[in-house]
Amino acid sequence: MNRSEILHYFDWAATSPADEDIVKNALEESVRIWGNPSSVHPAGTRAAFFLNAAREKAAAALGVEPSSLYFTSGGTESNHIPMLSMLTRPAPATILISSLEHPAVREQAFALKNLGWKIITIPADLNGLITPEAVESCLTDDTVLVCVMAVNNETGAVQPVIEIAQKLSEFYKGKRRPKFHVDCVQAAGKIKMPLLGGGIDSAAFSAHKICGPRGIGILYSANEFTPFLRGGGQEKNIRPGTENLFGAKAVADCFERYCISDKNPKMQERLELQIKWTGALIQNFSTLKNCIILPHSRQETQNEKNFSPWILQAAFKGIPGQVMVRALGAKGFYISTGSACSAKKRSRPVLEAMHVSAEERESAVRFSFGFSTTEKAMRELFEEVKNICREFTVF
Numbered sequence: 001m002n003r004s005e006i007l008h009y010f011d012w013a014a015t016s017p018a019d020e021d022i023v024k025n026a027l028e029e030s031v032r033i034w035g036n037p038s039s040v041h042p043a044g045t046r047a048a049f050f051l052n053a054a055r056e057k058a059a060a061a062l063g064v065e066p067s068s069l070y071f072t073s074g075g076t077e078s079n080h081i082p083m084l085s086m087l088t089r090p091a092p093a094t095i096l097i098s099s100l101e102h103p104a105v106r107e108q109a110f111a112l113k114n115l116g117w118k119i120i121t122i123p124a125d126l127n128g129l130i131t132p133e134a135v136e137s138c139l140t141d142d143t144v145l146v147c148v149m150a151v152n153n154e155t156g157a158v159q160p161v162i163e164i165a166q167k168l169s170e171f172y173k174g175k176r177r178p179k180f181h182v183d184c185v186q187a188a189g190k191i192k193m194p195l196l197g198g199g200i201d202s203a204a205f206s207a208h209k210i211c212g213p214r215g216i217g218i219l220y221s222a223n224e225f226t227p228f229l230r231g232g233g234q235e236k237n238i239r240p241g242t243e244n245l246f247g248a249k250a251v252a253d254c255f256e257r258y259c260i261s262d263k264n265p266k267m268q269e270r271l272e273l274q275i276k277w278t279g280a281l282i283q284n285f286s287t288l289k290n291c292i293i294l295p296h297s298r299q300e301t302q303n304e305k306n307f308s309p310w311i312l313q314a315a316f317k318g319i320p321g322q323v324m325v326r327a328l329g330a331k332g333f334y335i336s337t338g339s340a341c342s343a344k345k346r347s348r349p350v351l352e353a354m355h356v357s358a359e360e361r362e363s364a365v366r367f368s369f370g371f372s373t374t375e376k377a378m379r380e381l382f383e384e385v386k387n388i389c390r391e392f393t394v395f
Contacts, residue, residue: 005332005334006372007372007373007374007377008332008333008334008377008380008381009334009370010333010334010335010367010368010369010373010381011334011335011336011366011368012209012310012368012369012370012373013153013154013186013209013310013311013336013366013368014336014368015208015209015214016208016209016210016211016212016370016371017211017370017372018208018211018212018213019211019212019253019254019257022211022212022250022253022254022257023212023213023250025249025253026213026246026247026249026250026253027246029050029245029246029249030050030245030246030249033046033047033050033245034047035047036242037050037051037234037242037243037245038232038233038234038242047245050245050249051071051243051245051248052066053252054071054245054248054249054251054252055069055071055248055252057252057253057255057256058218058251058252058255058256060256061252061255061256061259061261062188062193062196062220062255062259063193063195063196063261064196064197064220068196068197068220068221068222069218069219069220070218070219070220070221070235070236070238070239071216071217071218071235071239071243071244071247071248071251072216072217072218072219072239073215073216073217073244074206074207074208074214074215074216074217075102075104075183075185075204075205075206075209075217076104076217077217077219077239078203078204078205078206078217078218078219079102079104079105079108079147079181079183079204080104080108081219081227081228081229081238081239082145082179082181082201082202082219082221082225083095083105083108083109083112083145083147083181084108084227084228084229085225085226085227085228086112086117086144086145086228087112087115087228088226088227088228089144092112092115092116092117092118093117093118093142093143093144094117094118094119094120094140094142094143094144095109095112095117095118095119095120095143095144095145095146095147096119096120096121096122096135096138096139096143096145096146096147096178097109097119097120097121097122097146097147097148098121098122098124098130098147098148098149098159099121099122099123099124099130099349099350099353100124100128100130100149100152100155100157100159100350100353100354101147101148101149101183102149102153102183102185104183104204105147105149105183106349109147118140118142120138120140120143122134122135122138122146122148123353124353124354125354126295126296126297126354126355127157127295127297127298127306127354128152128155128157128294128295128350128354129157129159129160129306130148130159130160130164131160132160132163132164132166132167133167135148135164135167135168136167136171139168139171139178143178144178144179145178145179145180145181146164146168146178146179146180146181147181147182147183148161148164148180148182149182149183149184149185149186150182150183150184150186150187150191150194150203151184151186151187151190151191151308151311152186152311152350153185153186153311153338154311154313154338154348154350154351154366155294155295155307155311155313155350155354156186156307156308156309156310156311156312156313156368157295157306157307157308158191158305158306158307158308161180161182161194161200162194162195162198162199162200164180165180165198165199165200166199168180168199169199179201179202180199180200180201180202181201181202181203181204182194182200182202182203182204183203183204184203184204184205184220185204185205185206185209186209186308186310186311187308188205188209188210188255188258188259189209189210189211189254189255189258189259189260189267189371190260190271190308190310191260191271191308192260192261192268192271193259193260193261196220196222197222200222201221201222201223202219202220202221202222203219203220204217204218204219204220205217205218205219205220205251205255207247207250207251207254210251210254210255210258210259211254211257211258211370211371212247212250212251212253212254213246213247213250213251215244215247216244216246216247216248216250216251217251218251218255219238219239221238224236224238225238227239258371270371271309273375274309274310274369274373275309277309277369277373277375277378278309278310278312278369278378279309280375280378281312281367281378281381281382282298282299282312284379284382285299285314285382285385286299288316288385288386288389290316290317290318290319290389291314291315291316291317291389292314292315292316292317292360293312293313293314294313294314294315294351294354294356294360294364295313295354295356309369310368310369310370311366311367311368311369312366312367312368313351313364313365313366313367314364314365314367315356315359315360315361315363315364315365316363316365316385316389317359317360317363318363318392319363319388319389319392320362320363321337321362321363321364321365322337323392324363324365324385324388325337325365327388327391328381328384328385328388331384333380333381333384335365335366335367335368336365336366336368337364337365337366338350338364338366348361348364351364367381
């Protein structure tokens with residue numbers, strides 16, 4: 001991907017361009033540290049030290065203990081491990097998932113349903129939010145797991161996961177409460193991370209959403225648990241398989257460089273800029289008569305508090321989403337109609353859960369931004385969208 005492509009790449013929610021310095025350095029280091037971390041000879045000892053150093057760096061960026069982090073193959077596996085651990089229970093019970101979840105959670109839940117588990121879908125409101133009250137209304141006596149993502153990958157809606165965790169603790173006060181799992185794949189490096197622990201039992205992360213390589217992720221777990229999948233005992237038996245030293249080094253360095261926190265003022269400043277730029281883009285889009293920002297309240301209130309500024313969903317009346325994607329692609333601007341994992345499917349479960357009309361779902365597209373996105377490139381994006389609207393519709 002050349003520089004022009006990167007500047008006009010607006011599909012960061014699908015994957016991010018890799019940080020070349022981080023990836024190249026991680027590869028060189030992993031070639032030098034080639035031993036198996038489980039081996040007891042010096043080459044293995046060096047590899048184990050290297051792996052632990054990466055874990056400590058990632059933990060420092062997330063503000064958690066190193067012992068709570070496990071390296072996985074990516075966000076999907078980090079979501080699956082806590083869910084599949086439920087299979088170690090003596091009998092099926094109830095799992096709650098939000099109606100806005102990524103296919104990694106939604107489809108795995110349906111697989112568990114086929115094994116006898118009861119799956120309850122938590123309804124979203126018209127703003128694309130899962131409220132603590134909605135979660136509470138779905139709780140049952142045998143609920144053992146609740147899954148709500150931190151930031152929606154299609155609308156950018158920031159879910160009140162801390163408040164949901166508090167609601168679970170209040171509801172089950174004096175009783176054993178269900179585990180609370182949060183998909184943080186679209187949160188890391190994009191918003192100030194919700195405090196892990198304190199009611200969030202586990203969380204999933206993926207490196208390739210934060211300028212790292214594909215094939216490496218992190219699972220956070222506040223407590224050790226019994227895994228369903230077994231193997232050689234790596235990662236304290238939670239994720240068996242010889243560890244990916246290259247990936248561990250790369251994801252740790254990406255978290256250190258890009259996670260937004262008080263310890264990283266540079267990224268905090270970058271976040272403030274993105275809030276400003278996305279707000280300006282919403283205002284520009286609102287001048288197009290055929291444009292509707294989804295959810296509608298995001299355009300009506302201009303309140304970005306509940307949304308990640310790195311993701312924006314919009315519908316353009318009279319222009320099918322796939323047509324807009326192809327028309328912009330022909331001009332060198334890359335966007336998508338939603339989750340890359342569902343790109344070949346015409347259904348839009350997230351928008352359906354928000355009760356978005358069929359017409360708007362058909363013409364909805366997603367714009368997503370990243371660290372190398374510029375204000376100039378976002379202005380150029382608007383001009384191209386305006387030109388396409390002029391070609392297909394009458395202002």
